[in-house]
Amino acid sequence: MAQGAVIGVSAAGDAGTQGHASFTKGIFADERGDVATFTVETTGTSRATVRVGGESVNYAVEFTVVDGDGDGSVTVAWNTHLAAHEPAVEVFSAVDGGDSVRNAVREMGGFDSPTRRLDAGEYPLAVSVDGEETDLATFAIREPDDFDRSLAALRGRQALATRAVPEHLDANGTVAQADYVVLQVKTSGVFGYVDSATDLAEGTQGVSVSIEQTNHESNEDPTVIDPASFTLITEPETDRLFLVAPTDQGAFTPGERYRATFSIDAAANPYADSDVQLTMSFEVVYRDATIDGAGGAGNELGLQPTSQATISGTSPLADGTQLEVELRSEDDAFLQRQTVTVRDGTFAATFDLSGASTGSEYEVTVREDRSALAFTKAVVREPASLSMPDQESDGETLVVEDVSLPDGGFVAVYDPDESRAEALLGRTSYLQPGEYDTVEVPVSGPLEVDGKTFVAVAHRDTNGDRQFGYVDSSGSVDGPYERDGQSVGDDGRVSVTSTPASTATPTPESTDAADDPGSESVDTGTPTPEAADGEFDNGSVVDRDWESTPGFGLTAAVVALVGAALVARRRQ
Structure with missing residues (x-):
């Protein structure tokens, strides 16, 4: 193995000036087989002569760099795959077009x-101006087998006119028809010779990609997608290559699943000591959207009579896709439209329903380019509410009172001082729509702190699965009920005693709720204590910045939720 190489730079200064050149850092690094880069900065000159190598490594190249765009630097690309075989003019090039x-x-x-x-x-670098050495650095050429490779199936929406990586890439396991499927390979030791998707389809130097259907019928051949039909985009500086193709062309079919495989055959590759095989599955789906809460109680979406009534949903469309959410009253007296953007597979629009009366009926339509993707009927329901009184607890349950969940859901209790999974102290099972005098929330572990304040929040069941998924989904499902843009919640101070709290079986006031085995208990004998100083008083809120509490960082969603819950009205 070679022990070193030298890159030296000498520069002929522009007439009448004293030239100088230096490297932008002391150590550069890349893998064998890749296109390595290093940058020379120049002052007082636009030209420099670069010498690569020396007798210690039995390799030496000399060339001139020209700062053609006048920005004072030249980034040189060095194809290490071709370095010892091809003419030097094909091995070294300038990254910027003007240089x-x-x-x-x-x-x-x-x-x-x-x-x-x-x-x-380790290849030493040296730079000189007018025959005088002005800087030294090192370029470490490493073995690619030490690199941590990965494969991801992403989705994007940007066309490829500029051959740029599509914007708003996100990984979800699904790609909507007409969006772009983007296979991202993080690897090394390939950028010196993989120049096109055809190279990967043909297995140049043992490096290949294959794409095959996985949900084909028994005894039928799977659909095979030709990687050569993709566009290859390489980013050697980030060790990533992208294979990109629109899913409305070629052999992709909505409803089908596919497996992509990236392979390196060590026997055919000059850099790999062992075989490499990475796989990733994805599904092509139709363009659609789902409205959160649709098909709930009464098969209608429940809306809150607030100035910021939220209609949210999910969609497999690529991040950055714009949708129109329309809310129309059945008598056409009310019509509003909001343009929203899909982010991480979700979208949300807010409407002013502060003047709407309980029972008012609406229709919700989600469209993309005038094509309807989702529709549901909606009705304005009584606002959600709850109250968490100051209380004594046996350390195993906490009491939340006056709970109203117009569309059903959950009650969760959080500790605003905890930083990770401990932030969620406990939550109920699914509660049917209705009103509850008292709900007991079991906590995950016995409470040991006395006189501490906790926060109760009313959550919706947005995906209708009756499973609390807010924390695990980082807030994308089962979000809180809201009133005027704030989470419905309340806080209460808890004193831990050795006396167990009441375990009376709950009975919700709503007859629907009584049928749910997951409903928690009601104890109408527990009085509601007065609000403590500095907390709540008949629904008003004093200034308390829970979001800035140190260490509270389970997820950004939980941080925002607890902070917002404490500016909501404690009860109507």
Whole structure:
């Protein structure tokens, strides 16, 4: 293995100036087989002569760099795959179009064997101006087998006119028809010779990609997607390559699942010591959307009579896709439309329903380019509410009173001082729509702190599965009920005693709720204590910044939720 190489730079200064050149950092690094880059900065000159190598590594190249765009720097690309075989003019180039590399000549080194490649090692760099050395650095060429490779199936929406990586990439396991499927490979030791999708389809130097259907019928051949039909975009500086194709072209079919495989055959590759195989599955789906809460109680979406009534939903469309959410009263007296953007597979629109009366009926339509993706009927329901009194607890349950969940859901209790999973102290099972005098919330572990304040929040069941998923989904499902843009919640101070709290079986006031085995208990004998100083008083809120509480960081969603809950009215 080679122990070193030298890159030296000398520069002929512009007439009447004293030129200077230096490297942008002391150590550069990349893998064998890749296109390595280093940058030379110049002052007082636009030209420098670069010498690569020396007798210690039996390899030397000399060339001139020209700062053609006048920005005072030239980034040089060095194809380590071609370094010991091809003419130097094909090995070194300028990254920026305005700059150039000229008169490259290999003075020493090169291999007769077509399979022999440049060795790994630490390659010293030197730069000189007018024959005077002005800076030194090192370029470490590493073995690619030490690299942590990965494969991801992403979705994007940007066209490829500029051959740029699509914007708003996100990984969800699904790609909507007409969006772009983007196979992202993080790897090394390939960028010196993989130049096109055809190279990957043909297995150049043992590096290949294959895409095959996985949900085909028994005894039928799976659909095979030709990787050569994709567009290849490479980013050697981030060790990533992207294979991109629209799913409304070629052999992709909505409803089908596919498996992508990235492979390196060590026997055919000059850099890999062992075989590499990475796989990732994805599904192509139709363009659609789902409205959260649709099909709930009464098969209608429940809306809150607030100035910021929220209609949210999910969609497999790529991040950045714009949708129109329309809310129309059945008598056409009310009509509002909001344009929303899909982010992480979700969207949300807010409407002013502060003047709407309970029972008012509406229709909700979600559209993309005038095509309806989702529709549901909606009705304005009584506002959600709850109250968490100051209380004594046995440390195993906490009491929340006057709970009203017009569309059903959950009651969760959080500790605003905890930082990770401990932030969620406990939550109920699914509660049917209705009103509850008292709900007991079991906590995950016995409470040991006395006189501490906790926060109760009313949550919706947005996906209708009756499973509390707010924390696990980082807030994307089962979000809180809201009133005027704030989470419905309340806080209460808890004193831990050795006396167990009441365990009376709850009976919700709503007859629907009584049928749910997951409903928690009601104890109408527990009085509601007065609000403590500095907390709540008949629904008003004093200034308390829970979001800035140190260490409260389970997820950004929980942080925002607890902070918002404490500016909501404690009860109507």
